[in-house]
Amino acid sequence: MPPTAPTDALRAEPRPLTELVPLGAINQLAADVVAGNLQAILELTTDILPPQSLPQEAFMSARRQYDAVKIINHLSAVPSIRAPICLGLTSCDMGTPILTYVYGESQLGGRVAVVSFYRLTTAGREMTLARLTKLSLHEVGHVLGLGHCWEHSCLMRSIRNIDQLDKLDLAFCETCSFEINRRIRQMRAKGAGSVGPPDATPTITGTD
Amino acid sequence: MTALGFWTLVVDDEEAIRESLSAWLTKDGYRVVMAASGPDALTAMEQRLFDIYLVDVKMPGMDGIELLTRIKERQPDAIIIIITAHGTIQTAVDAMKRGASDYICKPFDPEALSLIMERVAATKALRDENISLREQLMERVDLGGDGIVAQSDAMQGVFTTIEDVAPAASAVLIRGETGVGKELVARAIHTAGLRPYGPFVALNCGAHTETLLESELFGHEKGAFTGAAKVRRGRLEMANGGTLFLDEIGDIPPKMQVSLLRVLEEKEFQRMGGNQVIETDFRLISATHRDLTQLIREGRFREDFFYRINVIRIDIPPLRDRLEDVAPLADYFLERYSRETGKRILGLTQRALGMLMAYHWPGNVRELRNVMERAVVLARGQMIGAEELAFVNTQSDECRLGTLTLQESEISHIRNALETCGWNISHAAKQLDIDRSTLTRKIKRYQLKGP
Numbered sequence: 210m211p212p213t214a215p216t217d218a219l220r221a222e223p224r225p226l227t228e229l230v231p232l233g234a235i236n237q238l239a240a241d242v243v244a245g246n247l248q249a250i251l252e253l254t255t256d257i258l259p260p261q262s263l264p265q266e267a268f269m270s271a272r273r274q275y276d277a278v279k280i281i282n283h284l285s286a287v288p289s290i291r292a293p294i295c296l297g298l299t300s301c302d303m304g305t306p307i308l309t310y311v312y313g314e315s316q317l318g319g320r321v322a323v324v325s326f327y328r329l330t331t332a333g334r335e336m337t338l339a340r341l342t343k344l345s346l347h348e349v350g351h352v353l354g355l356g357h358c359w360e361h362s363c364l365m366r367s368i369r370n371i372d373q374l375d376k377l378d379l380a381f382c383e384t385c386s387f388e389i390n391r392r393i394r395q396m397r398a399k400g401a402g403s404v405g406p407p408d409a410t411p412t413i414t415g416t417d
Numbered sequence: 418m419t420a421l422g423f424w425t426l427v428v429d430d431e432e433a434i435r436e437s438l439s440a441w442l443t444k445d446g447y448r449v450v451m452a453a454s455g456p457d458a459l460t461a462m463e464q465r466l467f468d469i470y471l472v473d474v475k476m477p478g479m480d481g482i483e484l485l486t487r488i489k490e491r492q493p494d495a496i497i498i499i500i501t502a503h504g505t506i507q508t509a510v511d512a513m514k515r516g517a518s519d520y521i522c523k524p525f526d527p528e529a530l531s532l533i534m535e536r537v538a539a540t541k542a543l544r545d546e547n548i549s550l551r552e553q554l555m556e557r558v559d560l561g562g563d564g565i566v567a568q569s570d571a572m573q574g575v576f577t578t579i580e581d582v583a584p585a586a587s588a589v590l591i592r593g594e595t596g597v598g599k600e601l602v603a604r605a606i607h608t609a610g611l612r613p614y615g616p617f618v619a620l621n622c623g624a625h626t627e628t629l630l631e632s633e634l635f636g637h638e639k640g641a642f643t644g645a646a647k648v649r650r651g652r653l654e655m656a657n658g659g660t661l662f663l664d665e666i667g668d669i670p671p672k673m674q675v676s677l678l679r680v681l682e683e684k685e686f687q688r689m690g691g692n693q694v695i696e697t698d699f700r701l702i703s704a705t706h707r708d709l710t711q712l713i714r715e716g717r718f719r720e721d722f723f724y725r726i727n728v729i730r731i732d733i734p735p736l737r738d739r740l741e742d743v744a745p746l747a748d749y750f751l752e753r754y755s756r757e758t759g760k761r762i763l764g765l766t767q768r769a770l771g772m773l774m775a776y777h778w779p780g781n782v783r784e785l786r787n788v789m790e791r792a793v794v795l796a797r798g799q800m801i802g803a804e805e806l807a808f809v810n811t812q813s814d815e816c817r818l819g820t821l822t823l824q825e826s827e828i829s830h831i832r833n834a835l836e837t838c839g840w841n842i843s844h845a846a847k848q849l850d851i852d853r854s855t856l857t858r859k860i861k862r863y864q865l866k867g868p
Contacts, residue, residue, distance in 0.1 A: 272524075278433070278436075278437060304524065305437050305524075306431070306433040306434050306437050306524065307434050307437045307438050307441070307523055307524050307525055307530075308437070308441075308524055308525055308526075308527050308530070309524045309525065309526050309527070310527065311527065317440065317443060317444055351444060356443070356444050356445070356446055357444055357445050357446060367444075367445060367531065369527065369528050369531050370528055
């Protein structure tokens, strides 16, 4: 789906459930593939927004990484991002105050997630895109309020390393699928309201 | 290894670390509470004890090492992971010597954190399982590790019921006299049930005073009453994920019946002297030798509690009503005690078996087991004879056949059969496996008279 501009005409159309935000320079194909899979697998209508810069306050100079928590806090505060789910994509390396690196980060039962493909490019382009897609779906699952799953091939399984990521199917297990569908239905019923569990407090969570 | 449900306390003075770690653990299925300092952590422990503690070593005021010592004083088996910064490894090593389970340097490698958490969660699960197994072993030693040996129609019916009810989660009430093997039936239901690998926790409700029974069931916090020197887990807690077997349930005081009813309905409770809500999920199997409906009429047993525990009922007949089980049971115990004592005993003489068959067995299978154990210990030859069972004479007035002649023994046996069948001659003849006319002739010959 091509990037959309917030024109009056578009405002009259149903709002997308997900907005994908390229952070810094990223490959357009990567954004298209992720958006396409969010729509195909989760049936989440997705718009790709114009690229934004990474927030400078998120840069940890000593570690030469961006703090994923601060990126999420930054995206949460951008007024032009109004969809119930916001997914940031970056090619820069990310870490958190406690973890030396992260592939992705998200608010459990919240609104924002961010995924980096800095550490995913160890194989060819197709493999990199597959990894990026899996991670994006995984983090969106967290935003929808799901914790880690113990089914071996489920996309919500805790991702410890790239090998494990590669072994996952591009699909959720039956239980996670049921829960995801239920929460997306709730989200649609509420319009553009909260998508998490009824009394979930959005918190920064996890590392994948 | 699933971390689902493990309570974890994260103690760190840096909010960003606390929040990030807490969020990471939450996503992995841990239930997390955060504390910003040592004193805050100790306050959190007033509300509940945690399965796993993650403690930053460097904190203003009370540091991680001091907190570690304080946690260990309160909860000696606590699993504590020390968080250090690079350059404070020596402190971490000191912490390990003081009982920390592991340490991790921040910022953590995600894989290292995962591995440590998986390891401690596995340790915690193993430790819990170990405690349950130890309890079960103690119960088994008390029991002697017997299986159920029976070939009577009545007991075959019990076996069928066990098979039918085991896969359900419903409460079972077993009724039978003392010593018939109610606990064995309960264990058989547990083993054939949905949670065979869960704990089987047994408690004899008639063996404790009211306060002790409450403490046994619900556990208690340190200082809950005089003598409560440390925290103790109750049987309700230990039975989580398995079966709770309450023997002599008719002896539970009405007040405690209310508390137990609440636990069965809500699947949660609090320890004595505590305010922490503990969740538990078990299958309840109760047993009694008493007539609970009579106790209800007398106002000593609550009707609502009765209906809750009496979803499925199993009646185990006394041994005197199924004398055909005496021989296989005697053989079973003989073989078992021969093996245990190292004696080579081949079997029972016909006279000895006749004595066992003629006995009334007020103490049921348990009494038979004790009789056989003693007989094996006393045996001098390869067969157990009347001499080895002579001691039974002194045990009970009803077992007085040791020196009887064959005719006296026959008279006694026929009288027992008639009394057991309420002097219904057809039934008694069937039990004795003789014709009705033969039995009538013998009654006449021996001048036996009914009530």
